[in-house]
Every structure is written in C-alpha cells, then in structure tokens.
Amino acid sequence: MRVLLVSGNREDIQIRVPALGLACIATATERAGHDVRMLDLMAATDPQSSVIQAIEDFNPQIIGVSVRNIDDQRMSGTRFLLEQARETVAWCRKASGSPIVLGGAGFSILPGPVLDYVDADMGVQGEGEVVFPELLRRLEEAGVSLNGLPNFYERGRASTPRRSFPKDLDALPLPDPSLLAAALAGAHDAPVPVQTRRGCPLSCSYCSTPTIEGKSVRRRSPETVVAWMSRWVEEGFRDFYFVDNTFNLPPSYSASLCSKIAASGMDISWRCILFPGGIDGRLIEMLAQAGCKEVSLGFESGSTRMLNGMKKSYTLQEVRNAADLLRRNHIRAMGFLLLGGPGETRESVRESLAFAESLDLDSLKITIGVRIYPHTEVALQAAREGLITGEQDLLFPRFYVAKGLENWLQETVLNCLSNKDNWTV
Numbered sequence: 001m002r003v004l005l006v007s008g009n010r011e012d013i014q015i016r017v018p019a020l021g022l023a024c025i026a027t028a029t030e031r032a033g034h035d036v037r038m039l040d041l042m043a044a045t046d047p048q049s050s051v052i053q054a055i056e057d058f059n060p061q062i063i064g065v066s067v068r069n070i071d072d073q074r075m076s077g078t079r080f081l082l083e084q085a086r087e088t089v090a091w092c093r094k095a096s097g098s099p100i101v102l103g104g105a106g107f108s109i110l111p112g113p114v115l116d117y118v119d120a121d122m123g124v125q126g127e128g129e130v131v132f133p134e135l136l137r138r139l140e141e142a143g144v145s146l147n148g149l150p151n152f153y154e155r156g157r158a159s160t161p162r163r164s165f166p167k168d169l170d171a172l173p174l175p176d177p178s179l180l181a182a183a184l185a186g187a188h189d190a191p192v193p194v195q196t197r198r199g200c201p202l203s204c205s206y207c208s209t210p211t212i213e214g215k216s217v218r219r220r221s222p223e224t225v226v227a228w229m230s231r232w233v234e235e236g237f238r239d240f241y242f243v244d245n246t247f248n249l250p251p252s253y254s255a256s257l258c259s260k261i262a263a264s265g266m267d268i269s270w271r272c273i274l275f276p277g278g279i280d281g282r283l284i285e286m287l288a289q290a291g292c293k294e295v296s297l298g299f300e301s302g303s304t305r306m307l308n309g310m311k312k313s314y315t316l317q318e319v320r321n322a323a324d325l326l327r328r329n330h331i332r333a334m335g336f337l338l339l340g341g342p343g344e345t346r347e348s349v350r351e352s353l354a355f356a357e358s359l360d361l362d363s364l365k366i367t368i369g370v371r372i373y374p375h376t377e378v379a380l381q382a383a384r385e386g387l388i389t390g391e392q393d394l395l396f397p398r399f400y401v402a403k404g405l406e407n408w409l410q411e412t413v414l415n416c417l418s419n420k421d422n423w424t425v
Ligand code: B12
Pocket: 009, 011, 012, 013, 014, 015, 016, 017, 018, 020, 021, 022, 024, 025, 063, 064, 065, 066, 067, 068, 069, 070, 071, 072, 073, 074, 101, 102, 103, 104, 105, 106, 108, 123, 124, 126, 127, 128, 129, 132, 191, 192, 193, 195, 207, 208, 209, 212, 213, 241, 242, 243, 244, 245, 371
C-alpha cells in the first residue's frame, strides 16, 4: 500500500522536536512491505503546499497523521495545538479521499474526542509499530474485519478497544536514521532523540504518561541502542536526547547502558530526564563518563506534603543529593516545579521556591497550574470540586489551581522570576 505519514503538529513551541514517533511508524510500515513517504511539517516552510504536493505526487491509499501535542500545558496564554492537526487533516481531505489514521501521544490521551475534533477516520492509541501495519494488512484484504484490533479507534464506533503493549521492544525496528535526518538537518540545535524504554511505573497524580505508554516498563537491549546511536555518529551527529520518561529507572539498566556507551568510545554528548529518587554517586559518575551533559530533574515541589499528595516516591533530601551529585560531575541540572495542584497553599509555594533556590540549579522551569488529564487523581479531585463535569470535557485544556491561589500564585512566581535570569515559566 502507498502510505503517507504526516506530522500533525508543526509550529515550534519552545523547542523544535523531530518527528521521532512518526519515524518509528514509517520504519515499521516499510518493514511490513509498504511504500512509505514521511512528511515532517516541522521542517516545512509552507506546510499546506507540502501536504498537497505530497498527496498529488504519491497518491497515498492511506494517510497517517501524528498528533504529538494537544496543547502547550501553559495556563496563561494557552496554545491549543490540536487546531494544527485539524487543519492538516482538512488539507489531506481536500486533496485525497483516502482514510486518515491518527496516532501519537496527543491522540492517545483522549482518543475518541481527538478523533472527532480533528475529523479523522481512525486512530491507534499508544505504540503503533504493531497495530498500524496490521491495520493496513486488514484494509488491503477486502472483507477482513477491523474488529478486535487492539488500541484501535474508528469514528462512530462507541466501544473502547482493549489495550496491548508490545513486550519485546527489540522486536520493533528503531527508526531509520534517513527518515529522521531530514528533520534534524535544518534544526542545528535539535539533538537526535533516542528512546530506550517505554512505560512508566510511577503513579504521579497529574500525569498522562501511563495512559499513553502503560505502566509496565519495557526496554530495548543496551547493545541495540548503542548500535543505533553509532550509526548516527558515523553520519556526523554527536548530540543525543534520551526521551525516556525516567532515564534512571531501573538504575541497573541505566548503568549498563552508560557503560556500553562509554565502552563504545563514541565521542558524544547527551541529555536525559532523571527521576530524583534513589540516585547514587556511582550512577551519576557513569552518566558523566558516557557523555551526559544535561539532566532534567522534575522534582515538582519543595514541600514534603505536596510531594506526598502528588504521589511522588522521593524525598527532598534525595532531590538535594541528586542536584549536588550533578554539580560535582559537571552535568547541567534543569529543575522543574509544578505549582498550584490540589493541596497547594501559599506556604507550600514559598517552601518550593526557597527549596529550588537553595539547590543552585543551572535553570528552573516553573509551571503554574496543573493541566487536568483524564484517568488521573487530579481529574477525580477536580470533578469532586465541581471544576469539571466529567473526563470527556478535558480535550480543551483545563487547569487545576488550588482555591484562592490563582492571581497570587501568578504574581508571586513572576515576582520571583524578575531577579533570576535562569528561571522561566
Ligand atoms: C521527551 C519529551 C519531550 C522532549 C522532546 C525531546 C526531543 N528531542 O524529542 C522535550 C523536553 C523537548 C519536550 C517538550 C515538550 N513537551 Co514533551 N514529552 C516528551 C515525552 C517524555 C516523550 C516523547 C517521545 O519522544 N516519545 C517517544 C516516541 C517514539 O513516542 P511517540 O512520539 O509517542 O510515538 C509513538 C506513538 O505515539 C505512536 N505514534 C506516533 N505518531 C503516530 C502516527 C500514527 C499514524 C500512528 C498510527 C501511531 C503514531 O507510535 C509511536 C511509536 O510507538 C512525552 C511523554 C510521553 N511518554 O509521550 C512528553 C509529551 C509528549 N510532552 C508534552 C508537552 C506538553 C510538551 C511541551 C508542550 C512542554 C512545554 N510546555 O514546552 C513541549 C513541546 C515541544 C514540541 N515542539 O513538541 C506532553 C503532550 C501532552 C499535551 N498536552 O499535548 C507529553 C505527552 C507529556 C505529558 N505526559 O503530558 N517533550
């Protein structure tokens, strides 16, 4: 089948992100024997013409659109990014009568409502490397039912499909570098994204990741990951970004990966996202030896009571320890605070700001207000307080801010930022 894959989000938000998910799907679809074209609209100067041109040239029999972001998760001046995906689908519809299939993190958080809003025909929730080629196989063989396809949504069909998560990640191809390279070539500041693990075992009260990837952690073998990275190095790329939700979980895996990267002799730099709990000096040394230059440390609060409320399983002392170890090993530390969630008070906000300041991080990003996602404890709390009527109305971004803090929180944070160059909202 001729398959056109298009990235639904196109404008830069804060950082230009290459279409990693789409490249994964493109590679898996090619491996299944289809003729695939990938169009990364992040790199397009005139996205509408690019879409129409690609459809005219290629005459696809099916069009896949990746929806990475619903919105930018910012409470003030929110950007509703699904609008872009809707526009992309409209351009596709105008130029082609072929079915349009959605996928991506943004789709997976709210499959039914996104399908309706974006006006597509079908969608695959979560990882698409297995289900998308299977969908194509069934569509190709006329008369084969689409019933029972896991993670699969069809417009107008009310039933919720069963979820399935590929267990053996090594059985899924890593994205072909030639597919991602086009997107990276024009973005000099964009490091090559690498994913080693999927699934998040944590239960943070506000987070949508378990809905996207499930809770059981599945990993590629470190050898496969290092072999893939060295292909990029051979092509002249030196900078990588591990997109794993928590690079250090489980710690034994990270240690093994770091030692294999170091042993490979690749002269590279990279960044990753660390879970702040249980970090020891040896692991951070291994990160540094393997080329890690920057870490995102999403500790979210400096109040023990708030951490407990968010279902975080680390202590403030562990966060401090992590920050100290990173500094000692010359790894830049970027901190993240998430303020205003259930139970937040003026006192806990002050505690968080003071704690963050005491860590002496290289940068700090403060998010004010918590984007309410379905299937989370924050959504349940918001429903109990009458802030939302149900989880269905969460397509359009809604934010939780503890009562009485709304304006005060904004003002306090902005005030705090006025004398700190390396803090942002
Ligand atoms: C790493 C990451 C980042 C990194 C990206 C680094 C890089 N160089 O790539 C950084 C820190 C820069 C970042 C920034 C942002 N991020 Co971010 N990020 C992630 C994270 C943790 C992983 C994304 C990733 O690369 N996954 C790996 C790839 C392989 O997976 P994938 O893209 O989902 O693709 C798979 C499936 O979705 C599916 N699929 C994808 N496309 C298609 C298409 C079809 C047709 C099919 C069938 C299937 C399919 O198959 C793929 C392979 O299995 C996710 C959380 C998550 N677990 O998804 C958040 C996440 C995507 N980010 C999010 C947000 C909000 C942002 C920001 C807006 C934050 C901000 N305020 O700036 C920005 C936006 C940046 C941008 N321009 O898009 C939200 C999006 C939710 C929403 N409300 O829209 C997420 C889901 C986090 C969350 N739980 O809330 N992010």
